Amino acid sequence: MNLKQLEVFIAVADSGSFSRAAESAFLTQSTVSQHISSLEKEFDLKLLDRTGKGAFPTEAGKLLLEHARRILQEGRDVALALNRFRGLAEVALKIGGSNIPACYMIPDCIFSFRENYPGVVITLYQGDSRETLERLKCEEVEFALVGTTFAEKDLVFTPLAPDRISLVVPAGHRWYGKKDIAVEELLDEPLILRESGSGTGSSFRDALVRANLDPDQLNVSLCLGSNEAVKQAILNGAGISFVSELSVRKECERGELFLVAVRGMVISRHFYLVTRRGRSLSPAAEAFVDSILQRFGLE
CATH class of the missing domain: 3.40.190.10 (Periplasmic binding protein-like II)
Structure with missing residues (x-):
């Protein structure tokens, strides 16, 4: 069974005539007959009653007609969906x-x-x-x-383009406005870290190791699951943290947060x-x- 056979079957059922179906489908009448015979042979059922007054669907033919209409509509919908897909619409x-x-x-x-x-x-x-x-x-x-x-x-x-991860402190913090600090000074401050699996967190831990500072020595106050959560915690005075400069650009411009350089630690990642x-x-x-x-x- 194929879509063309179903189209021909619908044409015969709707017109009640093999010849009119052949005209509408731009086929010869013998080709139409072959398509119908193939369907009847495949299902081992008589699908059309051929009478002197025309061709009429049998009960089996009525059932096939119902499904055939839906199948052909789905076929048209597929073409429409793929054309929309190609054209970036819907x-x-x-x-x-x-x-x-x-x-x-x-x-x-x-x-x-x-x-x-x-x-x-x-x-x-x-x-x-x-x-x-x-x-x-x-x-x-x-x-x-x-x-x-x-x-x-x-x-x-x-x-993609690199992003720098920097130490961020809130307004009012003792390091706010300070040019830089020594890496050892981090041990005295409550730090907010990202969760395991975070790219920011991994880059920060790697930088600590390169600076010969054991991550286990840090005074970790919080471990949070998103950069936004870390940023809000800093703003609310829960600690300081290393975050993407991209993520705090607006807060730094407003003076709510401040980037502090850590001597010997430059964290840049892609x-x-x-x-x-x-x-x-x-x-x-x-x-x-x-x-x-x-x-x-x-x-």
């Missing part, structure tokens, strides 16, 4: 992002993207880097932005655009990736 795009990309980088690209592609509905899934990559591997999202790399042979990591190796992106995903690369790609 398309759903699912993106994954770890905390910094999801809160600051991806939203920064959405406005201009929506101006050019208003028919694309974007769903953003946020989590730490590991959770985000799991979503990508399970094909819950088409691509992802994360703050660290992992040994994943099925994923492709494309580095964000990564991650895709599945050997898999094609949808047109909507390709267009959004282009927006990300234009805004945050390496020069």
